[in-house]
Amino acid sequence: MLASKLKAICSSQELRSTPYREQGIALKGQPLPALIFMFDGNPYSYVNHCMHMQRRLNCEQDAIFDASGQYLRCSMHGFIFDPKTGACQSPVCFGQRLQALRLEEIDGIVYFSEKHLTLID
Numbered sequence: 001m002l003a004s005k006l007k008a009i010c011s012s013q014e015l016r017s018t019p020y021r022e023q024g025i026a027l028k029g030q031p032l033p034a035l036i037f038m039f040d041g042n043p044y045s046y047v048n049h050c051m052h053m054q055r056r057l058n059c060e061q062d063a064i065f066d067a068s069g070q071y072l073r074c075s076m077h078g079f080i081f082d083p084k085t086g087a088c089q090s091p092v093c094f095g096q097r098l099q100a101l102r103l104e105e106i107d108g109i110v111y112f113s114e115k116h117l118t119l120i121d
């Protein structure tokens with residue numbers, strides 16, 4: 001992996017100390033909101049668009065997990081998602097996936113490793 005493809009997000013420790021982090025990105029020039037979080041000790045990232053109505057998962061509440069902490073949850077209508085795959089577990093959108101963004105964790109720093117991704121504020 002060429003270092004130039006890596007875009008530093010934050011330290012692993014910082015990500016562990018917060019329920020989630022938001023980051024503006026551009027993917028192939030398209031501005032998008034990204035979610036980054038730790039789950040079972042690993043970092044994950046998805047475009048923060050629920051496939052139901054293209055709302056942010058945290059649009060109604062400052063939270064992206066359900067009460068169990070085992071599923072991502074869209075606060076608009078309560079659809080839930082597998083945090084490791086982004087697959088929707090709710091009947092209307094069952095099996096559809098949030099758009100995953102590739103990450104690398106190197107020496108305690110979490111990076112985006114997507115081609116054509118730039119960070120925006």
Ligand code: FES
Nearest residue numbers: 050052053074077
């Ligand atoms: S917009 Fe996410 S569940 Fe409806």
